[in-house]
Amino acid sequence: MSQLTLESQVSDIVTALPHSADLFRKIRIDYCCGGKITLKEAAEGRNLNPEVVLNDVKTIEQKIEAKGSLEPAAFGNKTLVAYIQEKYHAGLREELPALAPYITKVVKVHGEGHPHLIRLQEIFRTLRAELLDHTEDEDKNVFPAILEFLENPTPELREFSQKQVIELEEEHDNAGRLLFELRELTNDYTPPEGACGTYRLVYARLEQFEKDTFEHVHLENNVLFDRVRAAL
Known part of the structure; x- marks a missing residue:
């Protein structure tokens, strides 16, 4: 830049x-x-x-030494979609179920003394359900249609793609609000003094989850979906 x-x-x-x-x-x-x-x-x-x-x-x-390096925003449409699916969608399907038992354990042990953990668990469960459904729909229905539209912009595909982009961005907005609430609840993912290893693990992995999700949403909203809007 x-x-x-x-x-x-x-x-x-x-x-x-x-x-x-x-x-x-x-x-x-x-x-x-x-x-x-x-x-x-x-x-x-x-x-x-x-x-x-x-x-x-x-x-x-x-x-940044960016000489000769390619960033995802420079990828072609099919490569960009494959990158999102392999790095972020697959990552969510692996990480969210794996993290859930640790959150359950922390809430069970520390929830009474740290009531914010109850809300943390509620937010995590909501995000887990919504993001897994969201990414499955993208993989099975939305992304194939978007790629086809970008190759062959028929009126039917244009209408479908425009509608889907609006809906997906609304879902992204909701996920973003929940992630910001998580950061507020956890004091920027700062474990309390004397927190056990599992407590610290949960905070660290939630912070990484936040980072990955923001990167994921950015590539969809501001790169892939911008390409769709430009073709409408």
Whole structure:
């Protein structure tokens, strides 16, 4: 990215400079669902100095050795979809069932003394159910139709793709709200003093889950779905 300014959209910054996502997660700037606003607006919305945030982004840009490397945003349509499915959809199907027993254990042992864990478990169960259904529908129905539309934009496929993109982005928005609530509940995934190993494991894996989900949603909302919108 050669020209970063305060008027650059957050989603565009992350598309061109994926490592900036880590900074935006840290300072709680939404780059996936709410990323289509300027960096200035996003920073001011979090009561941050926009110039400081811009300088931090530029520092990341300067450190990245991107010579010759391909980022997912540069992939062709079929490769991008396959990348999303293999890295994120398959990852969710593996991680969410594996993490559930640890959360159950932490709630059982510590829930009475730390009541926020009850809400944490509720949010996790909601996300697990909704994301697994969501990704299955994408894999079986939506992605094949989108790829066909991008190859052969018939009126029927155009109508279907437009409707699906709107619905999927609404579902992404809901997941994003729940993830932000999880971060608030856990004090930025900071385990309490004296937390046991399982407690710490749950927080660490939830934070990684958040990171992966934001990256996942960003690639769909701001790369794949933007391609669909451009073809409508």
